[in-house]
Amino acid sequence: MRFSLIFSSGGLVITYEYPFNERIRTLLRLEDLFDKASYFVEQEGTREHHVVLLTLFELLEVAGRADLKMDLIQELERQRQTLLVFRNNPEISEEALSGALYEIEQAATALLGMTGKMGQYLRDNDWLMGIKSRAVIPGGVCQFDLPTYHYWMHQDSAVRREALLSWLKPFMPLRNGLAIVLRLLRGSGxxxxxxxxxxxxxxxxxxxxxxxxxxxxxxxxxxxxxxxxxxxxxxxxxxxxxxxxxxxxxxxxxxxxxxxxxx
Structure with missing residues (x-):
């Protein structure tokens, strides 16, 4: 179950979301991980950047579902076909409709451009996988266990951020696609x-x-x-x-x- 906070005329409201199937559960988990990574990557501290790296490893696991990309592409296409029905409808803003269609088409194209297994470039990085294998051990990333990681953490924050963003960037088509699907889902009821x-x-x-x-x-x-x-x-x-x-x-x-x- 996922929750969020919003303001209403009556005060602060907390919303809990409960998915009915594994497909929506996966999208909500990915959304939560992307939100966490996006927040902490903009921070300066080593601890915050460590959280981004751990979150990246979680993204790798959750996004590894074989049919996830195709599910998103098919859903985006289904929503595109639904919106096309409203073309030339005087009650619908043509500008807003064109914008929504463009956003969906761009997201679907970017997803189609993702080749190979999701996150394989991370699995091929021996240094990152070494950190990942130690991170599951309580206290397993101490400097005496991973001296090269200790060195990396002492680099300037801009250097670390650039590396983290480069590792996150290939996942962005996935984030953009699921953001559209979840926005449409939340607005459907x-x-x-x-x-x-x-x-x-x-x-x-x-x-x-x-x-x-x-x-x-x-x-x-x-x-x-x-x-x-x-x-x-x-x-x-x-x-x-x-x-x-x-x-x-x-x-x-x-x-x-x-x-x-x-x-």
Missing amino acids: RMEHQVAERGAFQMMLGGGGAQMVRVSLELHEPYVPEISANKYALNIRFTCPDYDHRPRHAESDVDFDIVFCNL
Whole structure:
């Protein structure tokens, strides 16, 4: 489950996203990793750049799914065909439509230009793979284990950033493609207000085609949704977090908003 914070007229709102299938789970995981890498690569410190390198290794593992690139290309093409239907529609901005189509076409072309196995250039880098193999060991990247990495970390931050960006750059078509797909997915649903009586909510879905559900509530509300779902039923159990003991089930009614998303 992924969450995000947004501002609304009523205050700060926290949104939890729960994917219904492995395909959307993979896209959300990649989005989270790309966001983390993009943030930390702009920092100056060695610890922040170490996080980027660890995140790069995670990207390599998650993006290694053989059919991921083709899935994105096919979805982008499907969305392009859907948008083409709105050509010459007086209720649709032709400029906005052309911009969306151009963005999709550019993303698909860049994905098609990615040759070979995803991230193979990293696997062929013995130095990086040496760091990766040590990074899974607790404390395994100390200077006495990896003296060349220790040396690299003492280079100027601009030198490290240039190297990190060069290792991240080949993944960018993947990031751009999944960003479009997830944006369309998140914008596909209609928000509904619901109430979980005494912290419990259930809805029958009847085998519908939802691919993700988004649950939003005011941040000041001391509740966290525990979501379980499939194409037939959705169950949400709101709990009160307790960081020393097991979470307690909410005893009062919980107001929340829900959106079912489907491409």
